[in-house]
Amino acid sequence: MISNFKNSNNYRSKIHNLIPGGAHTYSKGDDQFPLLSPAAIKKGKGAYVWDIDDNKFLDCSMGLTSVGLGHAYEPVLDAVRKEIELGVNFQRPSYIELEMAEKFLSLVPQHQMIKFAKNGSIVTTAAVKIARAYTKRNLVAFPYDHPFYSYDDWFIGKTQCDAGIPDEAKILSVTYKADDLNSLKELFAKYPNQIACVISEPEKWTPLPDNYLQDAITFVQAQGAIYILDEMITGFKTDLPGSIKKYNVTPDIATWGKGIANGFSFSAMTGKKEIMEIGGIIKEGSERVFLTSTTHGGETHAIAAGIATINEYQKHNVIEHNHKIGDLLLKECNELILKNNLQDYISILGDNWMQVFVFKKNNKEVCMGMRTYFMQEMIKRGILFQAAFVPCFSHTQQDIQFFTSQLNECLKLYQNALNDGYEKHLIGPPTKPVFRKFN
Numbered sequence: 001m002i003s004n005f006k007n008s009n010n011y012r013s014k015i016h017n018l019i020p021g022g023a024h025t026y027s028k029g030d031d032q033f034p035l036l037s038p039a040a041i042k043k044g045k046g047a048y049v050w051d052i053d054d055n056k057f058l059d060c061s062m063g064l065t066s067v068g069l070g071h072a073y074e075p076v077l078d079a080v081r082k083e084i085e086l087g088v089n090f091q092r093p094s095y096i097e098l099e100m101a102e103k104f105l106s107l108v109p110q111h112q113m114i115k116f117a118k119n120g121s122i123v124t125t126a127a128v129k130i131a132r133a134y135t136k137r138n139l140v141a142f143p144y145d146h147p148f149y150s151y152d153d154w155f156i157g158k159t160q161c162d163a164g165i166p167d168e169a170k171i172l173s174v175t176y177k178a179d180d181l182n183s184l185k186e187l188f189a190k191y192p193n194q195i196a197c198v199i200s201e202p203e204k205w206t207p208l209p210d211n212y213l214q215d216a217i218t219f220v221q222a223q224g225a226i227y228i229l230d231e232m233i234t235g236f237k238t239d240l241p242g243s244i245k246k247y248n249v250t251p252d253i254a255t256w257g258k259g260i261a262n263g264f265s266f267s268a269m270t271g272k273k274e275i276m277e278i279g280g281i282i283k284e285g286s287e288r289v290f291l292t293s294t295t296h297g298g299e300t301h302a303i304a305a306g307i308a309t310i311n312e313y314q315k316h317n318v319i320e321h322n323h324k325i326g327d328l329l330l331k332e333c334n335e336l337i338l339k340n341n342l343q344d345y346i347s348i349l350g351d352n353w354m355q356v357f358v359f360k361k362n363n364k365e366v367c368m369g370m371r372t373y374f375m376q377e378m379i380k381r382g383i384l385f386q387a388a389f390v391p392c393f394s395h396t397q398q399d400i401q402f403f404t405s406q407l408n409e410c411l412k413l414y415q416n417a418l419n420d421g422y423e424k425h426l427i428g429p430p431t432k433p434v435f436r437k438f439n
């Protein structure tokens with residue numbers, strides 16, 4: 001049982017005075033974990049990470065879903081090492097940008113052009129901008145029941161955390177219910193000829209209605225708007241490159257990040273030529289669209305990491321491995337939940353590409369306290385669990401057996417907490433939602 005968090009406690013005591021939020025992604029913050037948990041990670045290898053107290057954990061969320069092959073994965077590191085030796089940033093583009101453009105677009109035959117950046121928000125915002133420029137409309141639409149698309153005004157202004165965003169910006173975003181064609185149609189009826197684009201993840205944790213994605217894309221395009229498929233999470237997970245292939249659809253633009261370079265900072269937007277080219281410089285006399293322009297967008301070793309990642313996915317059929325791991329986890333965990341008679345209190349959403357656990361208290365309401373208690377007990381047992389599992393190429397069947405054996409023990413404890421309340425068992429406060437009005 002892991003109980004030594006001495007260095008972590010020391011880290012926690014300092015970091016919030018130095019870094020607002022104590023991390024550079026709110027979902028990595030201390031308010032997202034139980035008190036008995038690592039505050040910072042020292043290293044990772046394959047499917048495991050070690051914290052600053054040298055505790056070893058099986059990793060479950062794999063760098064916020066960005067590490068699909070495994071931590072410090074050698075073939076990717078080799079490519080990165082080679083590229084670093086050649087220099088990482090130049091006055092002109094690096095040769096590797098052409099190589100990557102061709103390679104990535106070969107995975108997305110629906111699209112002819114690609115633009116690189118360093119994280120997801122840059123490319124989702126760029127996609128929104130080009131859609132507005134192309135359609136000459138202002139409104140941006142996205143599902144209100146999806147968690148996140150960007151830290152920029154057009155998205156954050158619609159969440160609880162809207163401080164710092166002017167009302168003038170907020171009213172330019174409009175929302176509808178995810179995966180609900182009628183809701184989408186009602187939105188377009190309410191704002192005729194005003195919506196520039198719909199941006200949506202292709203799928204979340206519940207199955208899509210039959211033919212939904214194709215129907216939604218066809219409808220939006222018929223309305224003269226742009227359909228942006230945000231494959232930030234689904235990319236390199238549901239398929240290679242993602243749900244665009246799984247459902248064989250042709251959105252106008254797709255946005256990619258997270259897992260496409262095995263954790264290195266590399267993101268991209270791909271799109272149809274007639275739209276993407278308005279961000280270009282060769283059409284004499286056309287109005288300029290300042291699509292994205294970032295000093296580090298062409299950083300060579302991150303692109304090399306991306307190329308090596310694609311090569312590994314193709315060479316080893318990584319998607320198939322990861323889905324097998326996900327299927328196994330789903331099967332074993334669901335059996336254990338049933339065996340422990342907890343099916344009314346713990347459920348698993350998602351599919352073989354990612355699994356999300358939902359925890360409820362004895363009145364069957366979703367409960368952060370019960371969730372945090374479960375996390376605490378899994379973490380004690382060497383599993384860095386944040387209520388989700390993202391299979392990667394380094395996860396083995398043995399890792400899943402380890403996960404399920406520890407889960408089984410925690411399920412027994414869960415029953416006690418259902419009877420007498422998590423407050424008796426949880427050390428420290430429950431985790432809080434990332435999007436909340438007040439701390």
Ligand SMILES: Cc1ncc(COP(=O)(O)O)c(C=O)c1O
Nearest residue numbers: 119120121148149150232233257
């Ligand atoms: C669906 C989706 N889009 C965009 C983003 C933004 O990506 P990044 O954190 O790389 O800026 C995220 C991040 O979680 C995401 O989940």
